[in-house]
Amino acid sequence: MSIVVTGATGHLGRLVVEQLLEKVPAERITAVVRTPEKAADLAARGVRIAVADYNAPETFDGLFAAGDKVLLISGNEVADGRVRQHQVVIDAARAAGVALLAYTSAPGSLKAALADDHRGTEEALLASGLPYTLLRNGWYHENYTENLAPVLEHRAVLQAAGDGRVSSAARADYAAAAVAVLTGEGHENQTYELGGDQAWGFAEYAAELSRQTGEEIAYQVVSVPEYQAVLTGAGLPEPVAAILAGVDASIEKGELVVDSGDLSRLTGRPTTPLAEAIAAALKG
Numbered sequence: 681m682s683i684v685v686t687g688a689t690g691h692l693g694r695l696v697v698e699q700l701l702e703k704v705p706a707e708r709i710t711a712v713v714r715t716p717e718k719a720a721d722l723a724a725r726g727v728r729i730a731v732a733d734y735n736a737p738e739t740f741d742g743l744f745a746a747g748d749k750v751l752l753i754s755g756n757e758v759a760d761g762r763v764r765q766h767q768v769v770i771d772a773a774r775a776a777g778v779a780l781l782a783y784t785s786a787p788g789s790l791k792a793a794l795a796d797d798h799r800g801t802e803e804a805l806l807a808s809g810l811p812y813t814l815l816r817n818g819w820y821h822e823n824y825t826e827n828l829a830p831v832l833e834h835r836a837v838l839q840a841a842g843d844g845r846v847s848s849a850a851r852a853d854y855a856a857a858a859v860a861v862l863t864g865e866g867h868e869n870q871t872y873e874l875g876g877d878q879a880w881g882f883a884e885y886a887a888e889l890s891r892q893t894g895e896e897i898a899y900q901v902v903s904v905p906e907y908q909a910v911l912t913g914a915g916l917p918e919p920v921a922a923i924l925a926g927v928d929a930s931i932e933k934g935e936l937v938v939d940s941g942d943l944s945r946l947t948g949r950p951t952t953p954l955a956e957a958i959a960a961a962l963k964g
Contacts, residue, residue, distance in 0.1 A: 681779070682728070683862050684710040684744060686769060687753035689718040691822070692784065695855035696751060696862075697722055703863050712743065734765035737772075744776035749862050752783045754798065763800035770801075774808045780868060781805060782813040782861050784854070787873055787938050792930040794923050811868040813861050818875035818938045819848040821957035824885065828961055830914075832893065836900045837886040840907035844882075844931035847875030847938040850952035857946040875938025876951040888955050892962055904929050 683700060687693040688711030700709050706726030713719045714733050723729045732739035734755050744750060752769050755762045766783070773781045783805055786798040798816075805812050831837055857874055861867045886899040902910070904925050911921035930936060944951055 681747040681749070682708055682710045682745065684712060684730075684748050684750045684778075685753070686712040686732075686734075686751065687755070688722070689713050689715065690753060690756065692851055692855060692858075693751075693753050695852050696753075696858050697727060699852075699855050699859045700862065701725065701727070703859065710743075710748075734768055737768045740768055740772035744773050744778050746777040746779075748773075748776065748778045749780040750778050750782065751858055751862060752781060752801075754784050754801070762797040763804065766797075766801040767804050770804055770808050770810070774810055779811060780813060780862075781808075781810045782815055782858060782867075784858070785814050785816045787816050787818050787875065787936065788871075789873075789935045789938070790927075790930055791933075791935055792923070792926040794927055813867045813869075814871040815854070815858055815861065816871065816873050816938075817854045818873075818943075819846050819936050820854070821848045821850050821876075821952065821954055822961075823848070825957045825961035828889075831889065831897065832895070835895055835897050837882050837889070837897060838900050838902060838907070838910060839882050839931075840902050840904045840925060840928040841882055841931035842901060844928075844934060844936075845879040846881075846931055846936045847877075847879045848936075848954065849874070849876035849943055850957055853943055853947060853951045856949075857943055860946045860948075872942040872946060873938050873940040874943040874946075875936075875940070876954070877941075877944055878951075878953065879937050879939070880954055885954065888958055892955070892958055 685696050688697050710728045711722050712730045712732050716731050719729050730743050755765045786795045883899045886897050889897045908921045908925035
């Protein structure tokens with residue numbers, strides 16, 4: 681029986697594989713990648729590498745085996761038919777008779793267009809009859825802390841989220857939850873609403889940046905269309921900018937507040953504080 685991780689060289693997938701290596705022998709882990717060169721370090725540690733692409737269904741033929749536990753990490757092509765891509769993995773998993781298919785979804789409370797592909801994939805997974813786990817991941821700290829350069833340059837946090845709050849956590853926290861499911865028992869046909877222990881607002885985020893940098897950084901509220909224009913001006917394609925701006929509208933409505941406590945319960949520890957993620961980003 682293998683533990684199979686798709687998208688294994690992505691930001692989240694790599695963290696999952698790294699944490700799996702702390703718990704199970706490398707030969708029990710299969711990393712599914714599109715570019716094997718990016719997984720050379722994992723291969724050197726004994727992880728099995730499988731080359732497959734969500735856009736090429738034939739590449740998943742025979743990849744899974746009966747009894748495998750599979751983590752389907754959602755594709756990152758947010759404006760390009762992700763449900764069809766995910767269906768490829770679901771079909772291959774069903775044909776093989778895997779023991780569990782876990783999927784990284786979005787919070788059930790999120791109504792933004794970003795959630796549409798996740799809801800569609802959840803429906804396909806439930807319709808497949810496979811034992812499943814829905815890991816409804818909330819927002820990542822890194823969605824903000826990995827892009828601090830313009831914030832620091834302009835000394836402004838520019839968002840269209842008003843006074844809305846976000847229950848974000850570190851990618852490593854969500855990876856740990858996935859590892860708990862893949863290596864534990866009793867997670868079949870469960871849905872976990874995952875988010876950070878402490879919700880925060882962008883005024884607090886700006887204040888924490890100010891505290892840690894010694895610079896005065898303000899929170900500047902803009903409209904959703906204005907924010908979308910900023911994103912396209914920064915080089916994002918129009919459909920992607922529209923989706924991300926829509927998330928800010930959802931934040932203002934409270935749709936990214938996740939207070940279930942599922943994430944810290946699954947991992948057995950508190951989630952990473954936002955201040956810690958900011959500190960790591962500023963050092964990096």
